Structures are given as C-alpha cells and as structure tokens.
Amino acid sequence: MFEIVPERPQDAAPREALLDIAFGTDRHNRTAYRLRDGVLPVRALSYVALIDGAFQGSLSFWPIVxxxxxxxxxxxxxxxDPAGRGQAVGIALVRNGLRRARRLGHDLVILVGDHAYYKRFGFIRAGRFKLEMPGPVDQDRLLIRKIPRGQIIGVTGPILPALPEVAA
Ligand SMILES: CC(C)(COP(=O)(O)OP(=O)(O)OC[C@H]1O[C@@H](n2cnc3c(N)ncnc32)[C@H](O)[C@@H]1OP(=O)(O)O)[C@@H](O)C(=O)NCCC(=O)NCCS
Structure with a gap:
C-alpha cells in the first residue's frame, strides 16, 4: 500500500530523477515550464507518494494568472515511478491535490496532459475558452477544471506565470 504525504526535503532528488525519466531531460523546454520559470510551486500542494517509506511519485501545482x-x-x-504504476497512485495524488487546492481557496486548475487520464477528475478540453499558453501547445491536451466542479465562466486569454512582485 502507498501513502500520500507532504513532500520532504529528501524527495527532491528522486522527484527530479523520475521527471527526467517520465518527461525527458529536455522537459524544461516544454511550454508548461514557461509558467514555472522564476516561480515556486505551491508548497502546501506539493505531495509525494511513498511505498514503505520510499519515494514513488509526486505532484506539484504552480500559481498562474x-x-x-x-x-x-x-x-x-x-x-x-514505472515500478509503482497501475496501483492508483497517480489518481490518489491528483485527488489529494484537488481536495487541498479547494480548501486553500483555489478556484481553477489548468494542465497540459492526456484528456483520457484527467477526464475522470472532471477536466475538460479548454479549446472553447480561447486560452493562450506562453508557447506552442497541443490544444487537445490543454485541460481545465473549476474548483469546486462547475461551470467555467469568464475565463479566457493569456495564461501567465504568477511572478513574485519585485520591489522597485
Ligand atoms: C500517468 C501516470 C502518472 C499514471 O500513474 P499511475 O499511478 O500508473 O496511474 P493510476 O494507477 O493512478 O491510474 C490508472 C488508470 O489510468 C489510466 N492511464 C494511465 N496513464 C494514462 C494515460 N496516459 N492516458 C489515459 N489513461 C491512462 C490507466 O489505464 C488506468 O485506467 P483504469 O483506472 O480505467 O484502469 C504515470 O503513468 C506516469 O507517471 N506517466 C509518465 C508521466 C505522465 O505521463 N504524467 C502525466 C502527464 S500530464
């Protein structure tokens, strides 16, 4: 059995190694990373999956505008981790994240991913909202979900990184 716990300092290295395997070492060139440059993930939403105390998977969320x-x-x-797939670890990480995001008052989640996987959580294709990512993206993979689930109204235009304000 696995457990979902807040990310610990020792999870950072296996997380990065897993992401290299899952998305390639050139993953930082992907458009989604333009929304992460210079921004920290929401710490309260960084969770990992452990099996017998060992890192097995992770999910992060990033503030956007x-x-x-x-x-x-x-x-x-x-x-x-490929060794731990197919045991609903990914599903547990996403459900945990969405539940906590709701408690923290977040009202919308966007992602680039497989609709076939994310539709179970209520994500829909975002095409009709005419959102603009900061680079090329497969529109079929741009997905959106309101928190809590519900109709999405008034959401449109550029998706921007939530860069910290710099004092003049
Ligand atoms: C996608 C990923 C996170 C799924 O993790 P997991 O713990 O193996 O998945 P779960 O056990 O929670 O979910 C299993 C279900 O998801 C389905 N699934 C897994 N990957 C899928 C995909 N890419 N597209 C559609 N369905 C997928 C399985 O068929 C299974 O469906 P079922 O419940 O109807 O049997 C994992 O395969 C992974 O790390 N992949 C590489 C990185 C990646 O693609 N990340 C997500 C992209 S945004």
Whole structure:
C-alpha cells in the first residue's frame, strides 16, 4: 500500500530523477515550464507518494494568472515511478491535490496532459475558452477544471506565470 504525504526535503532528488525519466531531460523546454520559470510551486500542494517509506511519485501545482479566475493553478508535473504504476497512485495524488487546492481557496486548475487520464477528475478540453499558453501547445491536451466542479465562466486569454512582485 502507498501513502500520500507532504513532500520532504529528501524527495527532491528522486522527484527530479523520475521527471527526467517520465518527461525527458529536455522537459524544461516544454511550454508548461514557461509558467514555472522564476516561480515556486505551491508548497502546501506539493505531495509525494511513498511505498514503505520510499519515494514513488509526486505532484506539484504552480500559481498562474488568468483572466476570470481569482487563484488559478497549473497542475503538474505528475509522475509515478514505472515500478509503482497501475496501483492508483497517480489518481490518489491528483485527488489529494484537488481536495487541498479547494480548501486553500483555489478556484481553477489548468494542465497540459492526456484528456483520457484527467477526464475522470472532471477536466475538460479548454479549446472553447480561447486560452493562450506562453508557447506552442497541443490544444487537445490543454485541460481545465473549476474548483469546486462547475461551470467555467469568464475565463479566457493569456495564461501567465504568477511572478513574485519585485520591489522597485
Ligand atoms: C500517468 C501516470 C502518472 C499514471 O500513474 P499511475 O499511478 O500508473 O496511474 P493510476 O494507477 O493512478 O491510474 C490508472 C488508470 O489510468 C489510466 N492511464 C494511465 N496513464 C494514462 C494515460 N496516459 N492516458 C489515459 N489513461 C491512462 C490507466 O489505464 C488506468 O485506467 P483504469 O483506472 O480505467 O484502469 C504515470 O503513468 C506516469 O507517471 N506517466 C509518465 C508521466 C505522465 O505521463 N504524467 C502525466 C502527464 S500530464
């Protein structure tokens, strides 16, 4: 059995190694990473899956800015160690993250991923909202979900990184 716990300092190295395996060492060139440059993930939403105390997978969320949402998030990256896949670890990480995001008052989640996987959590394709990612993205993989689940109204336009404000 696995457990879902807040990310610990010792999880950072296996997380990065797993992400290299899952998405490639050139993953930082992907458009989603333009929303992560210079921004920290939401610490209260960084969770890992452990099996017998050992790192097995992780999920992070990042603050973003988009018109029509008060506190939107970018979900990802989500990855589960190949040895631990197919045991609902990924599902548990996403459900845990969405539940906690709701408690923290976040109202919208956007991600780039497989609709076939994420539709179970209520994500829909975002095409109709005319959102603009900061680079090329497969529109079929741009997914969106309101928190709590519900109709999405007024969300449109550029998706921007939530860069920290720098004092002049
Ligand atoms: C995608 C990933 C996180 C799933 O983790 P997991 O713990 O193996 O998945 P779970 O056991 O929670 O879920 C299993 C279900 O998801 C389905 N599934 C897994 N990957 C899928 C995908 N890419 N597309 C559609 N369905 C998928 C399985 O068929 C299974 O469906 P079922 O419940 O109907 O039988 C894992 O395969 C992974 O790390 N992949 C590489 C990185 C990646 O693609 N991340 C997500 C992209 S945004």
């Amino acid at each position: 988009v018109q029509g949402a008060r506190a939107p998030l970018l979900l990802g990256p989500l990855a589960v």
